[in-house]
Amino acid sequence: MLTMGIDIGSRSTxxxxxxxxxxxxxxxxxxxxxxAENACAAVEAAxxxxxxxxxxxxxxLPNTDTSHLRIEDMAYIVATGYxxxxxxxxxxxxxxxxxxARGAHWFVPGVSTILDMGGQDCKGIRVNERGEVTKFxxxxxxxxxxxxxxxxxxxxxxxxxxxxxxxSLESTKKIPFNTICAVFAKSEAVALMKDGASKADILAGLxxxxxxxxxxxxxxxxxxxxxxxxxxxxxxxxVVRKIEDKLGGLKATIPTEPQIAGALGAALLAxxxxxxxxxxxxxxxxCSAPGKEAAPD
Amino acid sequence: xxxxYGYCDGSGDYFIVINTDDCDGCNRCVEVCPxxxxxxxxxxxxxxxVAVGEAFRKxxxxxxxxxxxxxxRVLPPCIESCAMNAISHSW
Amino acid sequence: MAVAGIDMGAxxxxxVILEGDRILAAxxxxxxxxxxxxxxxxxxxxLRQAGLKLEEIKSVISTGTGRKRVLFAQKQRTAMSCxxxxxxxxxxxxxxxxxxxxxxxxxxxxxxxxxxxxSVGNDKCAAGTGIxxxxxxxxxxxxxxxxxxxxxxATGTVPISSMCVIFAESEVISHVHxxxxxxxxxxxxxxxxxxxxxxxxxxxxxxxxxxxxxxxGVSKNIGIIRAMESKLGMKVLVPEDPQIVGALGAALFAxxxxxxxxxx
Numbered sequence: 001m002l003t004m005g006i007d008i009g010s011r012s013t014x015x016x017x018x019x020x021x022x023x024x025x026x027x028x029x030x031x032x033x034x035x036a037e038n039a040c041a042a043v044e045a046a047x048x049x050x051x052x053x054x055x056x057x058x059x060x061l062p063n064t065d066t067s068h069l070r071i072e073d074m075a076y077i078v079a080t081g082y083x084x085x086x087x088x089x090x091x092x093x094x095x096x097x098x099x100x101a102r103g104a105h106w107f108v109p110g111v112s113t114i115l116d117m118g119g120q121d122c123k124g125i126r127v128n129e130r131g132e133v134t135k136f137x138x139x140x141x142x143x144x145x146x147x148x149x150x151x152x153x154x155x156x157x158x159x160x161x162x163x164x165x166x167x168s169l170e171s172t173k174k175i176p177f178n179t180i181c182a183v184f185a186k187s188e189a190v191a192l193m194k195d196g197a198s199k200a201d202i203l204a205g206l207x208x209x210x211x212x213x214x215x216x217x218x219x220x221x222x223x224x225x226x227x228x229x230x231x232x233x234x235x236x237x238x239v240v241r242k243i244e245d246k247l248g249g250l251k252a253t254i255p256t257e258p259q260i261a262g263a264l265g266a267a268l269l270a271x272x273x274x275x276x277x278x279x280x281x282x283x284x285x286x287c288s289a290p291g292k293e294a295a296p297d
Numbered sequence: 298x299x300x301x302y303g304y305c306d307g308s309g310d311y312f313i314v315i316n317t318d319d320c321d322g323c324n325r326c327v328e329v330c331p332x333x334x335x336x337x338x339x340x341x342x343x344x345x346x347v348a349v350g351e352a353f354r355k356x357x358x359x360x361x362x363x364x365x366x367x368x369x370r371v372l373p374p375c376i377e378s379c380a381m382n383a384i385s386h387s388w
Numbered sequence: 389m390a391v392a393g394i395d396m397g398a399x400x401x402x403x404v405i406l407e408g409d410r411i412l413a414a415x416x417x418x419x420x421x422x423x424x425x426x427x428x429x430x431x432x433x434x435l436r437q438a439g440l441k442l443e444e445i446k447s448v449i450s451t452g453t454g455r456k457r458v459l460f461a462q463k464q465r466t467a468m469s470c471x472x473x474x475x476x477x478x479x480x481x482x483x484x485x486x487x488x489x490x491x492x493x494x495x496x497x498x499x500x501x502x503x504x505x506x507s508v509g510n511d512k513c514a515a516g517t518g519i520x521x522x523x524x525x526x527x528x529x530x531x532x533x534x535x536x537x538x539x540x541x542a543t544g545t546v547p548i549s550s551m552c553v554i555f556a557e558s559e560v561i562s563h564v565h566x567x568x569x570x571x572x573x574x575x576x577x578x579x580x581x582x583x584x585x586x587x588x589x590x591x592x593x594x595x596x597x598x599x600x601x602x603x604x605g606v607s608k609n610i611g612i613i614r615a616m617e618s619k620l621g622m623k624v625l626v627p628e629d630p631q632i633v634g635a636l637g638a639a640l641f642a643x644x645x646x647x648x649x650x651x652x
Contacts, residue, residue, distance in 0.1 A: 143555060182553075183519055183553050
């Protein structure tokens with residue numbers, strides 16, 4: 001059975017296709033202004049195995065040709081994401097919290113705490129052994145500590161986004177930042193650069209501020225083993241290191257491809273629902289009177 | 298499930314915390330809120346519980362200002378009305 | 389006997405020279421980068437206006453975010469207490485003061501005799517401060533001075549759901565690019581409403597009692613004042629020069645400390 005999950009984020013969109021719960025293929029694109037077109041483009045990327053954002057394709061996938069797959073081949077499609085998601089061909093919409101929880105659970109079966117750092121939001125999720133949500137907290141109001149913040153900083157320092165993590169690790173001097181507000185931090189960074197502070201030190205200071213904010217949020221739901229970080233920012237080694245430093249020994253697990261956790265969870269939830277529907281259909285066929293057709297779904 | 302609705306920004310943390318396991322959907326807090334911040338909805342687990350309306354999730358500091366004054370220890374009407382102690386504020 | 393108060397804000401440095409109940413001089417100068425030199429320059433300009441020399445000033449008190457960089461000040465006072473004192477001097481009926489500067493906003497409740505009873509301030513988040521208006525002014529290419537008047541021409545308002553300056557910028561961009569186009573005045577009205585919502589919230593937290601006075605650079609924006617009055621359902625009082633209120637308060641403190649004025 002083929003199921004599909006689509007996660008439309010504020011900055012990036014992912015589409016994941018599973019075959020009987022096993023990862024078949026996925027795609028990652030930049031989110032466009034039109035929800036429906038965006039979803040179709042993500043499906044295209046998945047079918048052709050393209051990660052248009054980071055260039056590298058991180059997951060090991062079965063050696064099957066997926067380019068012939070069509071939306072109609074899917075038994076069930078779940079859409080999720082930022083704000084009101086409108087995907088016309090989806091069978092259901094499920095909140096990103098539940099999808100992320102399930103996706104992280106697939107990557108790390110013993111997961112208890114999930115930190116998702118996305119383009120414009122930050123989520124803390126606690127799950128039980130079955131991958132069900134027991135607590136959550138989300139901040140999507142303040143740009144401080146989100147991917148947006150990182151983009152702004154990378155632009156000011158004139159560095160490509162994928163490099164700010166590794167460069168921040170080269171820092172030799174502590175620079176404290178007084179606020180997490182991206183607007184204020186931006187002017188502070190510009191002033192520091194004029195004063196001759198190194199890019200590595202500025203980045204390290206910013207990463208320090210972000211990790212402090214993110215952990216304060218996460219502490220509200222509690223942090224316990226196993227701890228997984230998902231979302232685009234999980235690929236920033238600098239932030240991850242700062243977070244781990246503050247957790248005194250608790251290590252964070254970063255999935256091989258942290259950005260697809262949401263879409264993957266959506267596809268798994270799609271499988272649950274597809275199986276449930278199939279079971280209901282079977283029982284209905286058994287229960288219908290002899291000679292009559294089973295009721296249509 | 299413990300749902301924390303709200304945000305943190307440069308000036309602090311502002312969250313309304315709803316324990317959906319304890320919430321029995323009685324609707325009293327929804328009715329008593331002067332700003333209509335709270336609403337009843339059906340969540341992913343198909344239970345009817347209280348949540349903070351989407352429009353308010355980024356404005357809690359402002360919308361709850363009248364019920365949560367600075368410098369005064371008062372219990373906002375929503376918390377007072379809940380028999381199950383399912384709702385609380387973080388600030 | 390003249391005294392001086394100097395309010396060094398993030399964007400502008402204000403100086404007031406006071407003698408008795410008369411303001412001899414009031415100047416506003418851009419703060420610039422080092423601050424210390426600007427403090428001297430602002431003081432010199434004020435002295436020139438008053439026709440006095442620095443030695444003739446009995447006492448100088450500094451306030452504002454840069455108060456420690458005013459090396460020639462005898463003492464420093466918090467921005468909140470200075471604004472409260474200055475506002476009370478100008479409007480003894482004030483009970484709620486809302487001060488909105490370039491990078492900070494505060495709401496203060498005063499007693500009948502001008503004491504600060506409660507206050508809430510924010511200088512860690514750009515939302516609801518002058519920077520928000522500045523960013524929008526650049527984005528919509530309408531000067532800061534004209535934004536307020538323009539917003540009053542609106543035929544409707546476009547709600548801005550984000551308080552965060554960064555996210556609000558993207559929202560505004562998407563509104564600007566809508567087809568059919570939304571009138572700029574309506575987008576401006578939405579922006580002004582968004583700021584007023586936040587200021588109103590701050591006021592509510594300390595208790596909005598009349599009379600309500602607004603000070604700070606942002607209160608020069610007529611659109612903000614009207615939106616605030618509309619939300620409150622009452623008149624908002626604004627001093628003739630809303631930016632110097634902090635410096636005035638500092639000068640009043642200087643008078644008190646030197647026995648020229650009775651403390652309240």
